[in-house]
Structure formats: C-alpha cells, structure tokens
Amino acid sequence: MKTLQTTSVRAIATIIFIVILALLMGCKDDPPASIYDANKAYKPQPVVDSILSSTSLPLSGFSTLTIRGRNFSVVPEENVVYFDLTKPKKILSSSTTSIVFIAPTLSKDSIVVQVRVTGADKLSDPKYYSLQSGVTEFGGFGTGEESIGIACDTAGSVYSSVVSPSGGGLGVRRLFSVAGLVDTSKEVYAPSGGFKNFQNMKMGPNKVLYGLRLPNIIYTIAAKGATPVLFVRPSGALFDFDFSKSGSDYYIWAGGNDTAIYRIKVSDKSITTYSFTGLVRSVRVFNNSLYIAAKVDSMEGVWKCAINGSNDLGPASPYFNLSAQPGYGYNGPEADAITFSSDGDMFLGTSSADAILLVHSSTSYEVYYPGLLLPKPIAFAWGKGPYLYYSRSGDASHIIIKINTLKTSAPYFGRGDQ
Numbered sequence: 001m002k003t004l005q006t007t008s009v010r011a012i013a014t015i016i017f018i019v020i021l022a023l024l025m026g027c028k029d030d031p032p033a034s035i036y037d038a039n040k041a042y043k044p045q046p047v048v049d050s051i052l053s054s055t056s057l058p059l060s061g062f063s064t065l066t067i068r069g070r071n072f073s074v075v076p077e078e079n080v081v082y083f084d085l086t087k088p089k090k091i092l093s094s095s096t097t098s099i100v101f102i103a104p105t106l107s108k109d110s111i112v113v114q115v116r117v118t119g120a121d122k123l124s125d126p127k128y129y130s131l132q133s134g135v136t137e138f139g140g141f142g143t144g145e146e147s148i149g150i151a152c153d154t155a156g157s158v159y160s161s162v163v164s165p166s167g168g169g170l171g172v173r174r175l176f177s178v179a180g181l182v183d184t185s186k187e188v189y190a191p192s193g194g195f196k197n198f199q200n201m202k203m204g205p206n207k208v209l210y211g212l213r214l215p216n217i218i219y220t221i222a223a224k225g226a227t228p229v230l231f232v233r234p235s236g237a238l239f240d241f242d243f244s245k246s247g248s249d250y251y252i253w254a255g256g257n258d259t260a261i262y263r264i265k266v267s268d269k270s271i272t273t274y275s276f277t278g279l280v281r282s283v284r285v286f287n288n289s290l291y292i293a294a295k296v297d298s299m300e301g302v303w304k305c306a307i308n309g310s311n312d313l314g315p316a317s318p319y320f321n322l323s324a325q326p327g328y329g330y331n332g333p334e335a336d337a338i339t340f341s342s343d344g345d346m347f348l349g350t351s352s353a354d355a356i357l358l359v360h361s362s363t364s365y366e367v368y369y370p371g372l373l374l375p376k377p378i379a380f381a382w383g384k385g386p387y388l389y390y391s392r393s394g395d396a397s398h399i400i401i402k403i404n405t406l407k408t409s410a411p412y413f414g415r416g417d418q
Contacts, residue, residue: 043119046071046079048127051113053103055406059134061105061372064092067115069124072096078118083111083129105372107133135372138389138402139175140186146398147391149211149379151201154415156384159189159209160391160400161198169196172209172221190221195228200240200379203415205250205266210414212241218252218264232269234262240379243414244285246311250414253290253313255280261292261305261313274305274313282349282379286340286410291319293335293348299323300335302348302359320359322350337390339380340410349377349390356390374401382409 047070054064065088073079076091079099088101099115111131115124139160141147149161162170172190189209198211198219209221211228216238219228234254241254243266252264257280260273278296285291290313292303300322306314323330337349344361347368355373359365377390388403411417 042121043117044071045120045122046115046117046124048113048115048124051127051129057404057406058103058129058131059404059406060103060107060131062134062369063103063131065101065103067099067113068097069115070097071117071120072099072115073117073119075118080116082114082116082123083131084108103131107131132404134404135369136402138400139173141399145170147400148398149198149201150381150389150391150400151203151209152381152383152389152415153203153207154384154417156387158381158383158389158400159201159203161201161211163197163398167197169193172198172201172211174224187224189224190226190228193227195219201381202241202243203412204243205414205416207415210241210252212238212254214239216256218254232264232271234264234271236260236262236273238262239280240282242283242285242290243412244290244307244311245413249311251311253283253285255283255292255294261290263311263313272312276303276305276316281335282337284338284340285413287344291338291340291346292316293338295334298330300328300330300332302335302338302346320346320348320363320365322348322357325365328352334376337377337380339382339388341405341407342410343407344410345407347380347388349380351376369403373403374399377401382412 048067049069052066072094074095076094079091079094081088081101083104083106086104086106088104092100109130111129113127113129144164145162147160148163151159158175160173162173164170169192171188171192173186174189175186195213199214201211204210211219217233218231220231221228236258237256238254239256241252244251250266254262259277261276263272278294280292280294282293283290288307290305290307301318302320303316304319305316308314322328322335323332333350333352335348336351339347346359348357348359353375354367355375356368356377357365358368374392377392379391381389383389386405386407388405390401391398
C-alpha cells in the first residue's frame with residue numbers, strides 16, 4: 001500500500017512539473033510589454049531651436065532664459081526643462097513656441113538642454129548651452145580667518161581686513177584676480193598690530209588705503225608692508241566713511257551712532273560737523289549727494305543730503321524707507337550697507353534673508369539675486385568691471401561674496417574713478 005501511495009504522489013508531482021515547464025517554454029519567446037502604445041495618440045516631439053538670455057552674459061540663477069521652438073504646452077507645468085539633470089525652479093510662462101524661466105543654479109560649459117512635454121513620448125533633441133556663475137565665494141579664507149572691512153583699487157585687487165573668530169586682528173590681505181574671475185594669490189598687505197581690525201576701508205588719494213577702526217579712529221596704510229598710521233580721530237562714534245572731491249581737495253564723510261555727520265578735509269585734517277541723529281551704518285557719495293543708511297528713531301532706511309558747491313552738507317531727507325516695505329516693518333531688518341552702480345541703482349544690504357535689495361532711482365525696488373545671496377552684507381566694494389564684492393556677518397563665518405552685476409560702479413572719488 002505504501003508503495004502504491006508513493007508511486008501516485010511521484011506521478012502527480014511529475015505531471016505538475018511537466019505542465020509548469022510547458023507553460024514556461026511556451027512563454028519564453030514572448031517580448032516584454034512595451035510602454036509605447038501603438039493605438040495611443042502622442043503629442044509631437046518638442047523641438048528646441050534656440051535659447052535666448054535676458055542678460056548679455058547668461059548667469060546661473062539670475063538671467064531670464066527663453067527657449068524658442070515648437071510643440072510646447074501652453075500650460076507651464078506641462079513643460080519640463082532639463083539642464084543636464086538640473087531643472088529650473090519654476091516655468092514663468094509658456095506657449096506652443098516658447099518657454100520662459102529663470103536660469104537654474106548650474107555653472108558650466110556645454111550643458112545638455114532638453115525639453116519634456118506631458119503627453120509626448122520623446123524629449124527634444126539635445127541642445128548645448130553655457131551658464132556662468134553670478135555669485136561666488138571669493139578669497140579662499142581658511143579656518144581662523146574672517147573678512148570684515150573690504151576695499152578695491154582701480155586694478156581690481158581686493159583688500160580685506162582679516163580677523164580671527166575671537167576678533168583678534170590678523171592684518172590686511174590683498175587678493176589679486178585675473179580678468180575678475182578667480183583669486184590667484186593672497187598676500188599680507190599690512191601686518192597685524194595695535195589697530196586690530198578695520199570695520200570699513202576705502203582706497204584714498206595717491207593709492208593710500210584708509211581704514212576705520214571702531215569706535216572712531218581712521219588709519220592710513222601708505223603702501224604694502226607699511227605700518228598703519230593714525231590719520232584722524234573725531235570725537236564721535238564712527239562706523240563708515242566715503243570720499244568726495246571738490247576741485248583739488250578731497251574730503252572724508254563719516255558717520256556712526258552719533259548726532260552728527262563728520263566732514264574731514266584730507267589736506268589739513270580739519271573737521272566740520274553736520275547735525276544728523278541716528279545709528280549710521282553706511283555712507284556713500286553719489287551724484288553730488290551723501291546717502292546715509294541708518295536707523296532714525298524706529299525707522300530703518302536711507303537718507304539723502306545734497307553736497308553743495310561749497311562742499312557743505314544740506315539737510316537730510318528720507319530717500320528709501322526700508323521699514324515701510326512689505327515684510328520689513330518698524331524695528332525690523334537693518335539697512336547695513338549701500339553702494340551705487342553708474343546707472344543710479346542703489347544696492348542696499350540688509351539683515352533680512354533677502355540680503356540685497358536693488359533700489360532704482362524711482363525708489364521702486366526688487367530683491368537682488370533672490371535666494372542666492374547670503375545675508376548679512378556689512379560692507380560693499382566695487383572691483384574692476386561688473387564685479388561687486390561684499391563682506392558679511394551671520395550665522396557662519398565672515399566671508400567675501402563676489403557678484404557679477406553686469407553693471408559698473410559709480411565713482412569712488414578717493415581712488416580716482418572720476
């Protein structure tokens with residue numbers, strides 16, 4: 001009986017194995033299921049003919065790009081643009097023949113650009129494009145080095161007052177650049193010493209570097225390797241300064257947490273004061289006026305004072321009320337640094353996440369390089385050509401940021417731009 005049962009079980013198992021094997025052999029030559037459905041109507045393949053930039057030099061994360069071509073969707077969300085594997089954050093608009101978007105944050109040559117459209121079974125054929133970086137870190141500062149005050153000369157070199165994380169002065173470094181693209185060396189321009197560090201610096205007449213040590217001492221550094229020399233020490237608290245020129249005479253305009261703006265004649269160091277009560281963080285001479293970034297009472301903003309033919313300062317009038325702008329408010333983010341481009345735009349560094357506002361001569365404004373700049377700019381310096389540098393303080397170390405503005409600097413009168 002056990003032999004018959006065993007034989008029956010084996011026979012059944014053999015039959016099951018033969019059936020399974022037959023099924024497998026019958027299926028082995030069948031092709032895999034295809035994604036392509038011959039019965040489905042696909043949209044035509046998108047075609048990219050050209051890529052246009054809103055700026056003369058396409059900058060990553062900044063320039064508005066327009067793809068011209070065919071077979072795109074009028075629904076922006078149905079178009080996906082690939083720059084290699086990077087996609088723009090948002091498509092601004094689209095039609096069947098164009099797609100408009102902000103360039104993605106990718107900087108390299110020969111980027112493969114392709115477009116995918118919802119409902120089409122093929123991507124566009126590859127096009128090649130190049131994007132340059134509009135924002136980079138500059139200077140190559142290492143651990144234990146932090147940049148505070150900065151200045152530039154007409155050759156494009158950047159001067160930086162360097163401190164340790166504890167605030168100890170490490171001297172002034174000079175950083176050279178090649179075609180404004182990369183820093184190639186960093187040398188000690190002035191040794192560390194009793195001056196500790198400079199909160200702000202400007203290149204002055206005869207290529208003499210001027211530095212402001214808090215709370216109110218302005219030093220000069222005559223040349224590389226020279227020891228900083230005390231130039232003048234006004235009675236009030238100072239935070240920033242700039243130069244103007246009248247005839248053959250140069251003047252320093254300085255302000256801080258005080259009740260006055262100070263005018264210092266460079267030739268004889270004579271000092272004249274003009275009433276202005278507030279916390280002054282930055283000053284800039286532009287177009288026969290002194291602009292003052294300050295907090296007055298609870299208002300953060302920029303004030304404007306005309307400099308008349310006698311080189312006297314007129315009364316201050318509000319120029320840009322930062323506190324009144326949406327998202328800022330009274331006792332909100334600070335107006336920390338200002339400078340101007342030659343076309344009259346004001347770069348306003350703030351302590352907000354926006355970092356820099358670009359304020360036009362009409363006082364309309366926009367966030368500059370949105371999402372790409374680190375707060376908080378504390379000092380600006382224009383280099384050669386379109387390059388604007390700023391040092392910053394914040395939750396990380398003080399570093400220098402370089403921006404390709406595609407603009408040029410308004411004159412720095414001390415260094416002889418005029």
